[in-house]
Amino acid sequence: MIKKITCILLLTVSFVWSQAPTVGLLFLHNNVSEGYTLFTPEVNNSVYLINNCGEKVNEWTFTELPGATCYLLENGTLLRAGKDKLEIRDWDNTVLWNYEMNTNGLNQHHDIEPLPNGNILCIITDSYSNTEIIANGKDPLKVDQVIGLDKIVELKPIGTDNAEIVWEWKFIDHLIQDYDNTKANFGIIGNHPELIDINYVDSNVENLERGYTHVNGIDYNANLDQIIISARNLNEIYIIDHSTTTTEASGHTGGNSNLGGDILWRWGNPRVYKQGGVEDQKLFSQHDVKWVEPGYLDEGKISVFNNGEYETRAYSTVHLLDPEISGNTYTKENNTFKPLNFNWSWGGSILERTMYEEIKSGTHSLPNGNFIICESSLGQVSEITKAGEHVWTYKNPSGNSIFNQFENVSPNFNSIFRAEKYPSNYIGFSGKDLTPKGIIENENSVSNACLTLSIVQYEINNIRVINPVSGNVLKFNQNIKLDAIRIIDMNGRIIFTSKNFFDDHVPINVKSGFYIIEFEKEEIIRRIKIIVN
Structure with a gap:
């Protein structure tokens, strides 16, 4: 390295x-940050850790395709979400714990988040019949037979193949509507930014059985004891209080904020809570919202991949946000949550191709302020500086088989949902064999x-x-x-x-x-x- x-x-x-080269390491500049990149191909069972030269440092092989993400934990083990199971494996690929989510009635999707206490936050589909959702104030003309909202559960691993739900939060408990004053949740939407308008999205926008909210990213801030999530279909990101009990999380009081499970901060599309117009929308089908890690240059800020939205915004961007907190309260200006704009933004071309990913993809900040950008459909991970200088690009050579140089790789044949780059001094590497084992492809x-x-x-x-x-x-x-x-x-x-x-x-x-x-x-x-x- x-x-x-x-x-x-x-x-x-x-x-x-x-x-x-057409796969593997495509570009390298001396300003690349020291570290190792972890990624899981979407179309096979492998997980790879590579160095900056594109050499494989470690590989884990699972028995099922990935559900989406994987993380290297601080104890050096790997946490991975499969199509059905959550698994933890050691550096040598030995299974330490696995839990069958679907068998236990948990339809986990998109993202997971390891917590400092060893528990795992999971995004779970939370489905309701049209009768149930209409009773919560949904306009009957804007409803399918089934509507999928989302909930967050905190799993505590037990033994080698079991788990316990120790905390839960649901969107269904934090709705508002101004359609029918005889139904639940009726109120003035503009006066309640802590709640979600159940009628903002109708059934013509997307298959609502997949998710009215369609949460695709989750992160945890230990200093604040708060959770941030990304709701793609609402073009918003939300912060909620994790210090609550499950009972408090279903209500409107309790926890450090004394707001229960209500929304503490939201950003990206104030139209959802009737505090702006089309021109005020800042996020478009966004993914991978995260707080910048403690000790990093932009510590405490929030990074997000802003996908774009078909004909409305045919390009993608990455951003930093810097919310303002006074006491335990996130501040607003003119009834919309601050900041009024991005703290930092980048959008442009990588290797002469305009960055535009309509779905999936992700980004996060590194210790020196550089940014990792994952373009999912290309299976491509890049690093840029805060000044917008392109310093590194790697293209996943692993699909249903290994792609070698100059073979035609069609989009999505080597896709990766996201990638995580860990600095060289990451505690999870302590005592681990980081000896390079050669490139994955045939030559580079x-x-x-x-x-x-x-x-x-x-x-x-x-x-x-x-x-x-x-x-x-x-x-x-x-x-x-x-x-x-x-x-x-x-x-x-x-x-x-x-x-x-x-x-x-x-x-x-x-x-x-x-x-x-x-x-x-x-x-x-x-x-x-x-x-x-």
Whole structure:
């Protein structure tokens, strides 16, 4: 993997290859962040962990296709949602725990979230007949035979194959409607941003049996003891209180917020609670909402992948949001929750293709502020900087079989729902064998260049200078072999140069003062400031 250079330096890298790869590592820049990327192909049973050079570091193989996501836990085990089962496996692929969700009446979908206490938050389909939903104030003209809302359950793993539901939250308990004053939940929608208008979406918008709310992402904030979820069909994201009991979560009081299970904060489409027009909508079929991790550059902000919406907005973007909290209350302005706009946004092209994913996909922030972007249909994961600089792209080569270079890979044949990048110092890697095991595909010129770069960069990074310099001799900690070595004064003039250098010192004859020594090897350049006495 590529090592960061921590001294005062300038690093430049360029790659040249005769034919660009079509799978595996497609692009690499030296500003890529250190770490390992975890992904699960949608069309086979594998889970892969790769390094920045596109080499496989570990692989887990399951007995069923993925339901969607997987996470590497802080104890080094892997949590994966399958089509039916939740499973936890150790680094060596041994099953430690599995639980059959469907058999136990839990239709889990899209995303899960591991909690610090070892429990797991799950998004569950919560279905109701048209009779039941009409009794809750749904306009009979906007209802199918069955409507799927969503609920969140917290599972506590027990033994090796069992679990207990220890907490639950449901959308059905937090509805409002202004259609029928003889039915439940009647009220003025604009006065109750803590509730969901059951009549906002009608049956012509989407198959409501799949989900009126269609929650597709969930995350947990341990500092706040709050949960954030993404409701695709409402184009909104919501924060709810996890500090409640299940009884309190079904009502409107209790918990740290004393709002029970009502919505604490919502954002993306204020039309849903009648506080704006079309021009105020900011999110469009969004996915993968997350808080930025503690200790990261943008700690506490919220990241989200903004898909776009067919003909309305035929492009995708990624964003950061920065909600404002006063006490235990999220603040509003003109009756809409703050912020009024995104804290940061990026949208554009990756490898000359405009980013546009109508469904699925995801994003999250990294420790240095860089962003991971997953384009699901392409099976492609990229990294960009906050300045919008493209620094890394990897395309999943694993479908029903392994795609090799220059084979035609149609969209969705190598798809991945999401990908997670973990920094190199992530606690879950402690004591684990991170030895690269080669690329997944048959060949890759960019990976080969990356591996060469890693070796050279490691060598050049290990050069130490005895600083300050005295006795007209610039000394190093070892014999160094370089394509060139230069000394540059503070005016930018090269006052000494030596090509094909191999020695442990350089005789110099310069005045006292500050200088830059420049090392060059295989197009990598490192610069260090030195003091000459």
